[in-house]
Amino acid sequence: MKKLHALMAVLATVTALSATAAYAQSAPKADRDMPMNAEADALRYDDLKQTSVFTGNVVxxxxxxxxxxxxxxxxxxxxxxxxxxxxxPAGKRAFYRKKREGVDEYIEGEGELIEYDSQADIxxxxxxxxxxxYNGTTLVDETSGALITYNNNTDVFTVDGGAKNSTAANPTGRVRALLSPRTAAAPPKVAPTTTPGPVLRPSLRLGADKN
Structure with missing residues (x-):
């Protein structure tokens, strides 16, 4: 009996640890506390300065x-x-993707240059x-400009069209956005009436008219 109780305690501990690890992996706001894993063709690491330079197909x-x-x-x-x-890479854009907390939504972004601050989560x-x-795999919102700043803590982003420094990639210097409504509008509620309606007479014949 003692061996059975000990085995059950071990299984309970393992289950709890597995659930905690799974939650940590699925909680986006914990991303900044997770270790950073990298794959690349080459790496230059400076331990004194605590800097790493990854080059070639970096993920x-x-x-x-x-x-x-x-x-x-x-x-x-x-x-x-x-x-x-x-x-x-030359002529292309860098890529960023992250799951939003508590919903089946994902944020994706691209740019020729991406700067990520894990402390501020910006x-x-x-x-x-x-x-x-994206809501699951469905595109919901999309915006483009010269500079986009996204705050993962507040889910707020700002877009600069770059009107003062228009380039061939964005000659108009204007912001473009496609924003979908969060929910469909609810039908208007009909106020209850106090006027009594017509009295209905019971019918013993199926399909009989009611007057």
């Missing part, structure tokens, strides 16, 4: 966050927070910037 994962680019420069501060600068997309929100 960074940090919890639910995914970052892709041709070069990623990462600096870590004494508190352990990472600051990444992502440079896109990401910036520069030049040919684009930000998209």
């Amino acid at each position: 960074i994962t940090k919890g639910t966050t995914i970052i892709r680019g041709e070069r990623v420069d990462v600096r870590q501060d004494p508190q352990g927070y990472q600051f990444a600068t992502v440079i896109a 990401v910036k997309f520069t030049r040919r910037a684009e930000l998209r929100r």
Whole structure:
């Protein structure tokens, strides 16, 4: 009996640890506290300065966050927070994706340059910037401009069209956005009436008219 109780206690502990690990992986706001994993063709690491330079088909994962680019420069501060600068391949854009907390929604962004601050949980997309929100796999919102700043803590983003510094990629210097409504409008409620309606007589014949 004692062995059975001990086995049950071990199984309960393992189950609790597994649930905690699964929650940590699925909780986006915990991303900044997750370790940063990287894959690249080459790496230059400076332990004294706590900097890493990844080059060649770089893929960074940090919890639910995914970052892709041709070069990623990462600096870590004494508190352990990472600051990444992502440079896109020539003629292309770097990529960022993260799951939003508590909903089946994802934020995706692209830009020729992406800057990620894990301490403030803010990401910036520069030049040919684009930000998209997906509900599952369905595109819901999309916006583009010269500079987009997205705050993961508040789910607030700002877009600069770059009117003062228009480029060939955005010659108009205008912001473009497609924003879908969150929910469909509810039908208007009909106020109850106090006027008595007609009295209905019971019928013993199926389909008989009621007057």
